[in-house]
Amino acid sequence: GNSVTQMEGPVTLSEEAFLTINCTYTATGYPSLFWYVQYPGEGLQLLLKATKADDKGSNKGFEATYRKETTSFHLEKGSVQVSDSAVYFCALTYGGATNKLIFGTGTLLAVQP
Amino acid sequence: DAGITQSPRHKVTETGTPVTLRCHQTENHRYMYWYRQDPGHGLRLIHYSYGVKDTDKGEVSDGYSVSRSKTEDFLLTLESATSSQTSVYFCAISESTRGTVNTEAFFGQGTRLTVV
Numbered sequence: 001g002n003s004v005t006q007m008e009g010p011v012t013l014s015e016e017a018f019l020t021i022n023c024t025y026t027a028t029g030y031p032s033l034f035w036y037v038q039y040p041g042e043g044l045q046l047l048l049k050a051t052k053a054d055d056k057g058s059n060k061g062f063e064a065t066y067r068k069e070t071t072s073f074h075l076e077k078g079s080v081q082v083s084d085s086a087v088y089f090c091a092l093t094y095g096g097a098t099n100k101l102i103f104g105t106g107t108l109l110a111v112q113p
Numbered sequence: 114d115a116g117i118t119q120s121p122r123h124k125v126t127e128t129g130t131p132v133t134l135r136c137h138q139t140e141n142h143r144y145m146y147w148y149r150q151d152p153g154h155g156l157r158l159i160h161y162s163y164g165v166k167d168t169d170k171g172e173v174s175d176g177y178s179v180s181r182s183k184t185e186d187f188l189l190t191l192e193s194a195t196s197s198q199t200s201v202y203f204c205a206i207s208e209s210t211r212g213t214v215n216t217e218a219f220f221g222q223g224t225r226l227t228v229v
Contacts (some may be wrong), residue, residue, distance in 0.1 A: 034217065036220075042222060042223075043203055043220035043221050043222045043223050044156075044203070044205075044220040045220065046217045046218075046219075049217060089155060089156065099144050099207050099216065099218075100146070100158060100161060100171070101146070101156075101158075101205070101218055102158075103148075103155040103156040103157075104155055105153060105154060105155040106155050106156075
């Protein structure tokens with residue numbers, strides 16, 4: 001079946017460090033891939049997305065590239081800030097009439113000053 | 114921000130009682146979803162709707178029912194609440210654009226439900 005696997009947290013970094021959160025997926029067909037972010041006490045919001053192979057999604061300094069050959073969509077940021085502390089979810093949607101999102105388990109990122 | 118309102122935001126209820134959570138949207142989006150969020154599990158789909166009166170089960174639907182009598186409202190009912198249903202519940206909406214269904218979802222603020 002369709003699934004998303006992302007690295008377990010928590011990930012603790014110092015401010016200005018490089019961030020990578022790994023995400024791999026299993027899916028039939030050609031899913032769209034997403035990264036969502038959840039700040040404390042809030043709902044999820046879209047961070048970035050990619051809809052086809054080799055697309056790069058980017059937003060707020062975060063990037064992720066849709067790699068079909070490795071079925072991956074790793075999230076990266078060159079220099080994290082304390083305000084980036086949140087839970088990050090990798091997700092996919094696949095074809096059909098329902099547009100259901102399948103989520104990974106989430107990765108907590110804590111950035112220390 | 115997408116117009117999605119969940120109510121109540123917090124609720125404590127007793128085991129065995131029925132509970133209804135409401136999701137209201139002002140975006141006129143076709144698709145609506147209920148997820149639950151639990152540590153170590155991410156978000157898991159409970160039920161979803163692809164139109165008025167059109168609903169289907171997600172991966173963790175046992176003990177839950179839904180109704181959608183109009184576009185803007187999607188209700189989630191716990192028929193007889195159990196402690197295992199203590200969780201944070203999120204409503205989400207999405208829409209298809211130009212025949213493409215793989216569009217982003219917008220989430221509500223969540224409802225924290227505690228079953229004692």
